[in-house]
Amino acid sequence: MLRDQIKAQQILAMKAGDKDRTAALRSIKAKIKDRDIELRTKGPVADDDAMVIETLQKMAKQRRESITMFEDGGRTELADQEKSELAVIEEFLPQQLSDAETIAAIEAIKAELGAASIKDMGRVMAELKSRHGAELDMSKASALVKESFA
Incomplete structure (x- = not known):
């Protein structure tokens, strides 16, 4: 533990x-x-x-x-x-995902959820946190998700 x-x-x-x-x-x-x-x-x-x-x-x-x-x-x-x-x-924290790995995870989640616009950002962030919450700085991830919709 x-x-x-x-x-x-x-x-x-x-x-x-x-x-x-x-x-x-x-x-x-x-x-x-x-x-x-x-x-x-x-x-x-x-x-x-x-x-x-x-x-x-x-x-x-x-x-x-x-x-x-x-x-x-x-x-x-x-x-x-x-x-x-x-x-x-x-x-004591788990190894953080790199930016490239984070972007790959975001794109995979977007494809699974069929997220196409910034309106879907909340769903993408929720799924990202549930799957990779311990391995991500969520503030950085939020910026990357927003960029991915731009």
Whole structure:
């Protein structure tokens, strides 16, 4: 399980004295725990790894946005800190699809659904997320889907 891998990596980082990595892993575990508490009232989670991956994807997206804002604001030291946290988060995410693979998946889904216009974008995005949600940055995928209809 992904949760166990994160815990094991945290222990290794603590033993190695890597304070930055330990802090990043603690942050990940805290966010997962918050998500557990949030979902507690909704019943048992069907797939724990899927929930952990979804949480990690949200964290990665937040870090990317923060990096952009810090770099635009000239705060390179904060951007560097966010980049190091992002690197730790990405270690636990599944390999992301390349742009070419994403475009191929979009075209396959469009052909299956018979999607011909921008009006079908919602259906294409829903199917793309259900099939490849863990392997895609959905904001990039959305832009590629929009381009494919242009």
